[in-house]
Amino acid sequence: MNDDLRGFYRLVQGSRERVFGWAQTLPPEVYTLERADFAYGSLRNIHAHVADCYLGWIGESGLGLSVPEVVATQFPDVQAMRRRYAEVDGIVERALNEFTELDAPLLIPHRDSTLEVTRRWLLLHPFTHEFHHKGQLLALGRVLGHPYPPGPDTDLLLPSEL
Incomplete structure (x- = not known):
């Protein structure tokens, strides 16, 4: 089920791994360095926010799971954040296996209101949201x-790179 979305998520994962690979080469203090003039403040905090988005939208809203908020300071380095993303990958895989009627309306509570979305949207929103924040990273x-090195495009893996 959901083979197209599963294939797209594999491209997302590979693109994410490129960024993690780059982040792994940085001095450890750079990954966690706080900058008040940037959204979320640090590379680590941006990664944590994106993971939280996946877990909230897909895990809580889509699958009805109780998922603890991602607290960035619990992840002191890239390896710890990779482990959190392994959890994200598990939640996405579960949703890809369980979500049916991808385009049927789905009402979910959000802040002080209710949003009408679809299960397809619940998956695609964090996928695309991750790329927005990759630009910030x-x-x-x-x-x-510590600029990202020249080389492969960071937007999305090429199909030949899977």
Whole structure:
């Protein structure tokens, strides 16, 4: 079920791994360095926010799971954050296996109202949200003096790279 979305998520995962690979080469203090002038403040905090988005939208809203909020300080380095994303991958895989009627309306509570979305939207929203924040990660890396190296495009893996 959901083979197209599963294939798309594999491209997302590979693209994420490129960024994690780059982050792994940074001095450890750079990954957690707080900058008040950047959204979420640090590379680590941006990664934590994205993981929280996946877990909230897909895990809680889509699967009805009780998922603890991702607290960035619990993840002191890239390896710890990778482990959190392994949990994210598990939640996405579960949703890909369980979600049926991808385009049927789904009402979910959100803040002080109710949103009408679909299960397809619950999956695609965090997928695309991750790419929005990837731009912030790479911009912050440049500002911190550690630009992403030239080479493969960071937007999405090529199909041949799977």
